[in-house]
Amino acid sequence: MKYLRKDRLPNIFCPGCGNGTILNSFFRGMESEGIDLKEIAMVSGIGCSSRIPGYVKCDSLHTTHGRAISFATGLKVGNPDLNVVVFTGDGDAASIGGNHLIHAARRNINLTVICINNTIYGMTGGQISPTSPEGSIGTTAPYGTRDKPFNLSELVVAAGASYVARWTTIQPLQLSNSIKKALNNPGFSFVEVVSQCPTYFGRKNKLRTPVDMVKSFKENAINKRKADKLIADGKEDELIGKIIVGEFINKKRAEFSDNVCNLSKQQCGEEHATKSAYLSKLEY
Amino acid sequence: MIKVDPNLCKGCDLCIEVCPQKVYENSSKLNKKGVYLPCPKREKDCTKCHLCELICPDQAITVEDDKMGNEGDESND
Amino acid sequence: MxxxxxxxxxxxxxxxxxxxxxxxxxxxxxxxxxxxxxxxxxxxxxxxxxxxxxxxxxxxxxxxxxxxxxxxxxxxxxxxxxxxxxxxxxxxxxxxxxxxxxxxxxxxxxxxxxxxxxxxxxxxxxxxxxxxxxxxxxxxxxxxxxxxxxxxxxxxxxxxxxxxxxxxxxxxxxxxxxxxxxPHEVEITPRKMPKETPEDFLPFKPTKNHIPEYIPAFGEGYNVHVTGLTHDERGYPDASSPKAHSKLVTRLCDKILKNREKIVATETKFCDDADIIIASYGAPIRSVSAAVSLARDEGLKVGYIKINTPWPFPEKQLEEIAEIANDIVVVEMNLGQMVHEVERIAKDNAKVHFIPKIGGNLHKPEEILSKIKEIKKI
CATH class of the missing domain: 3.40.50.970 (Thiamin diphosphate (ThDP)-binding fold, Pyr/PP domains)
Structure with missing residues (x-):
């Protein structure tokens, strides 16, 4: 509560929306990593989850649909001292912003991206998204979607991220622990949170209440190690309808903004310029 | 001491679902928005695990640690 | 140096x-x-x-x-x-x-x-x-x-x-x-950090000439919320209020329009006695100035206005040109864009002509000269 802009509460999220739980888990992870909110700048795109930074007492950019990660790239390179956190959703990050997501992972830029995957477009009233499970109902898939969904965490691992984890909103402790690790990782960190949209996903897909939704997460969540073993044993079919949770990668490698700063240092012999817009005189 | 802020609670009942000690119960009390607030009826069973606080999407719940109590809780994970 | x-x-x-x-x-x-x-x-x-x-x-x-x-x-x-x-x-x-x-x-x-x-x-x-x-x-x-x-x-x-x-x-x-x-040194405009404490500072409140002059960089403790939604002076979204929207967007426009004279830049040559004035900008200016020299060599009273700031459009400067000249010739490398602005400003004070050009080549000075002669009926 002490981290929130009290003059903006209550938030606009529907009853039982997972966004608030994820925000709580974020603060818990941040505190346990010993990070002060003052060091953090938040960036988001468009969608319900992208409204989160507006409630937090820190500098924040609420940007255009899908583009949060590109704004965050400029912010981080412009001032590498900022701890930049991106809140995004499945439509924002994986559909309209998919290209920025994979390129940021490729660069391994030190951002912590929290992707709230509720498998639906909530803000616009329940259209299917690139992560909607096959067969699920949305207003734009009234007979059930036949498209194959993205496996976001696997996608981001393949693109080169150095820390990737997936949890659901019913595992807030594991989630905050992963957020702690993500904040600590000096590279591109992606934490996917499978979350509930009771209003637009649940009601259309026989999970009428927030409690029904989180219960289904609890029933279907399977740990990555267990899932890997099933795959190794040729029992992949048993994973249909399951949500694989856990860490997908945790492997450090060279980071983008460090590379940019080091190049400056090499070429001009001085530290990378920050906040230089405020100077009235610069050496040419 | 468990406090549920009636101005923030939206009645999603997730706290009732997650509490390992079944402290909460649905009350018949409506807040001004017409929401049935959860009631920490068996507060004496509360182990101060703070899971309800963590899950509450509307930051409506505060679980106060006992004065002597578990202040070190956060550093244990 | x-x-x-x-x-x-x-x-x-x-x-x-x-x-x-x-x-x-x-x-x-x-x-x-x-x-x-x-x-x-x-x-x-x-x-x-x-x-x-x-x-x-x-x-x-x-x-x-x-x-x-x-x-x-x-x-x-x-x-x-x-x-x-x-x-x-x-x-x-x-x-x-x-x-x-x-x-x-x-x-x-x-x-x-x-x-x-x-x-x-x-x-x-x-x-x-x-x-x-x-x-x-x-x-x-x-x-x-x-x-x-x-x-x-x-x-x-x-x-x-x-x-x-x-x-x-x-x-x-x-x-x-x-x-x-x-040059060794150029004049640069530095950004201004706010003087107020974060508690008293409103990041989107205009402080001078409709402009919020102070921008706190991220990380300075001002906790600025920057949003593309219609927002109030604190930066908080206020997207369903007709009043808030009208206030914000009107100010955003006023910030340029009411400071127009400080922003716009034009240059004129041989306009004082000209009855035909050519209006242009960018690369075509090079052909225009050559064409005007050719015209002056032939004793024709032709001048030109070089528009350095197409936006905001230099309305007052073009009004003055329309009062001096009988004819304005717009030269630009398209099929007609800024010419509409010139027409809007010239009204009935001068007749507006246009020499379009697409394909990639610059207008030839002779093309412009022949248009001048056509207007002069030479």
Missing amino acids: TKELFVQGNEACAHGAIKAGCRFFGGYPITPSTEIAEDLAILLPKHGGSFVQMEDEISAIGAVIGASWSGMKAMTSTSGPGFSLMQENIGYAQITETPLVIVDVQRGSPSTGQPTMAAQGDMMQMRWGSHGDYEPIAISPSSVQEFFDFTVEAFNLSEKYRVPVIIAADEIIGHMREKIII
């Missing part, structure tokens, strides 16, 4: 950016603007700055906006197709009052059109390209030296008025080589 260089326009632009204090570039390769990116890739690290090649033009301008809020002077460069992709985020920069510079080295269009040929087909896109009501600033160089000077000016204007400033260049100016002089 003053430096003399013999460079192409795009290189001059890169030098201007460095001189103006630009320390961040985010961009994507596109003909005929790529040399700006290439030169800044060399120059920026040498000056402690950052060069980032982004995955497309949408993310290029996104990164530039992010870098601007980190406290850097930031820019991108592109051409028509990339400029089209940037439009949504240009609107974001407008409503969030983010200073930045976009160089549009115009080429034959629409679509992929003529990548290596010059045009001035983006003038109305600069004006109206993003959705909604806003007032852009665009400045148009007509020589390599001006490409340097106007780049410095673009950064200063973007800081003074807190807007994205567009440099309306074209392939001819971008690729032409001329001698330029880089």
